[in-house]
Amino acid sequence: MVHIDLRQVMVTFPQPDGGEFLAVNSFDLKVEKGEFVTIVGPSGCGKSTILSVVDGLIRPSGGEALINGKPVTGPGSDRALVFQEFALLPWRTVESNIMLGLELQHKVPRGKIEALVSHYIKMVGLQGFERHHPHQLSGGMRQRVGIARALAVNPEILLMDEPFAALDAQTREIMSAELLRIWEQEKKTVLFVTHSIDEAVYLADRIVVLSGCPGCVREIIPVSLSRPRNLEIKDEAEFVRLRRHIWGLLEQEAQRQAGGRAGS
Ligand SMILES: Nc1ncnc2c1ncn2[C@@H]1O[C@H](COP(=O)(O)OP(=O)(O)O)[C@@H](O)[C@H]1O
Numbered sequence: 575m576v577h578i579d580l581r582q583v584m585v586t587f588p589q590p591d592g593g594e595f596l597a598v599n600s601f602d603l604k605v606e607k608g609e610f611v612t613i614v615g616p617s618g619c620g621k622s623t624i625l626s627v628v629d630g631l632i633r634p635s636g637g638e639a640l641i642n643g644k645p646v647t648g649p650g651s652d653r654a655l656v657f658q659e660f661a662l663l664p665w666r667t668v669e670s671n672i673m674l675g676l677e678l679q680h681k682v683p684r685g686k687i688e689a690l691v692s693h694y695i696k697m698v699g700l701q702g703f704e705r706h707h708p709h710q711l712s713g714g715m716r717q718r719v720g721i722a723r724a725l726a727v728n729p730e731i732l733l734m735d736e737p738f739a740a741l742d743a744q745t746r747e748i749m750s751a752e753l754l755r756i757w758e759q760e761k762k763t764v765l766f767v768t769h770s771i772d773e774a775v776y777l778a779d780r781i782v783v784l785s786g787c788p789g790c791v792r793e794i795i796p797v798s799l800s801r802p803r804n805l806e807i808k809d810e811a812e813f814v815r816l817r818r819h820i821w822g823l824l825e826q827e828a829q830r831q832a833g834g835r836a837g838s
């Protein structure tokens with residue numbers, strides 16, 4: 575079943591000089607329910623803008639964004655956005671940061687919130703840190719709080735915008751393995767933006783490679799690697815082939831952009 579359906583989505587931003595800047599052009603993508611789709615592409619090619627359209631923060635200037643066949647009219651509790659900056663409230667504890675979304679949602683009765691929060695704290699491995707404040711945690715732990723907060727509101731769709739970009743390489747690998755485990759357990763639909771080609775391949779059912787044309791789909795690549803995956807999969811021939819292929823596409827993009835700049 576198609577969960578997220580982006581049809582010829584176009585986004586323009588007003589410019590200070592009164593003109594319009596085309597950030598996303600004719601973006602087409604259908605994401606199945608429960609699918610894990612990663613998005614890679616050059617900086618400024620419209621990746622975050624596309625997530626904002628799905629989240630309902632930005633209205634497309636053309637085309638349409640549908641969820642379960644209905645047009646997106648604004649943010650909703652069926653979707654949660656996770657950024658790289660964690661966006662935790664520094665004065666709240668781990669526990670109360672995770673509670674935040676549930677409190678705002680007013681859907682879960684007060685008495686059940688605590689049980690839910692402790693379920694997700696356990697799921698992301700933060701038992702014992704419930705009363706800690708964000709400054710007392712490592713980057714990886716803060717990001718786990720962000721993920722637990724997003725999951726606690728039980729969204730059908732997780733939108734993740736370079737969520738692991740601020741983490742060191744090793745924590746990042748641990749977090750992606752963790753995310754796959756949670757995804758396999760919770761069966762969410764995930765749209766995940768990353769700059770890391772390895773992360774894009776390791777996580778995905780399909781990889782969307784964007785070009786800076788702007789925000790056009792360059793290629794959509796199915797990933798046939800078996801699941802569940804572990805980090806050893808990165809040595810498999812298919813993984814290596816996909817990595818090389820995506821490198822090639824992004825390299826061409828970089829050259830095209832450099833050529834464009836030199837010519838302009
Ligand atoms: N609110 C905005 N107003 C004007 N321009 C914007 C706005 N948001 C993004 N842009 C521009 O749109 C393009 C795409 O941005 P973005 O989606 O953030 O790219 P990415 O996430 O792929 O790096 C960029 O050139 C950016 O400068």
Ligand SMILES: [Mg+2]
Pocket residue numbers: 621622623735
């Ligand atoms: Mg971005």
